[in-house]
Amino acid sequence: MPAPPVGVVGLGQLGGSLAAALVAAGRPVQGWDVDPAARDAAAARGVQITRELSGVVVLAVPLTAMAGALDGLTIDPDATVTDLGSVKRPVLESVGRTLGGRYVGGHPMCGTERSGHAAVDPGLFTGARWALCLEPDTELPRWLRVAEVAMAAGAEVVPVTATEHDDAVAAISHVSHLLAAALAAAAAQAGPLALALAAGSFRDGTRVIGSDPAFVRAMVEGNAGPTASALARVHQQLARPWAELVADGHAVVTRQGGRRTVRVPLDRAALLSLGRAGGAVTHRLAAFVEGWVPEDRAPEDRLPDRA
Structure with a gap:
């Protein structure tokens, strides 16, 4: 059977990159964005611009816009709907409540601090982990359709529940944004000399807070409980003897494994x-x-x- 079409709602960095990757992989791709410039850029990459979407419909919009992302669009009644949001439980409670087993929550672990259609990169998903939610009422054939979309874009699929996902990304992503913000703010308090001397380690440690502040706020506030718990674990680590902390942290990031x-x-x-x-x-x-x-x-x- 031929692969079903993919409809992407939101053609910025993530949605536009996904659409471009799927076009390159030979998948039929439809798309829509409220921004005419994003629509034009996607059309130039081979995306069919339309408000009528079918197959696997991907919501690639900010968390704050997720609940109304399908307003004004015509979605095939049998379409499977997924999303690329960085928090899963709030989307499950809104979009999932409406769509039931037709909804499959997703989150590709990729992206940069840049945003918008000018940041589109067809190789963005290559080798990335793509969390894909399997809830008790998720229809497995639909989960597999979304998994095949992720793999066609070059990603590797990690089966999770929404709760497991949100707990995990709080520890490795959401806290990272807060720590980057704290590091940048503390360095600014140290004065202009400190900022003038900042080099690679400071740049690497603060890169992610160059993201749109509205995006970061929506992410950490939408996952407030797990993020607070993860941040508390960081505080506990910082209270340890520094030599032990440095040794243990080094061991984690240099550990080799096949x-x-x-x-x-x-x-x-x-x-x-x-x-x-x-x-x-x-x-x-x-x-x-x-x-x-x-x-x-x-x-x-x-x-x-x-x-």
């Missing part, structure tokens, strides 16, 4: 086990998906090579 290929049946529990083990899906097979888990996991946490 990947072990696994095949997982098309079953919600098995897929979620793959994600919880730190692995990802890379290919769709007939009755399985193929993926990997980290090689250095404890034996009791390992998945079988063949399910």
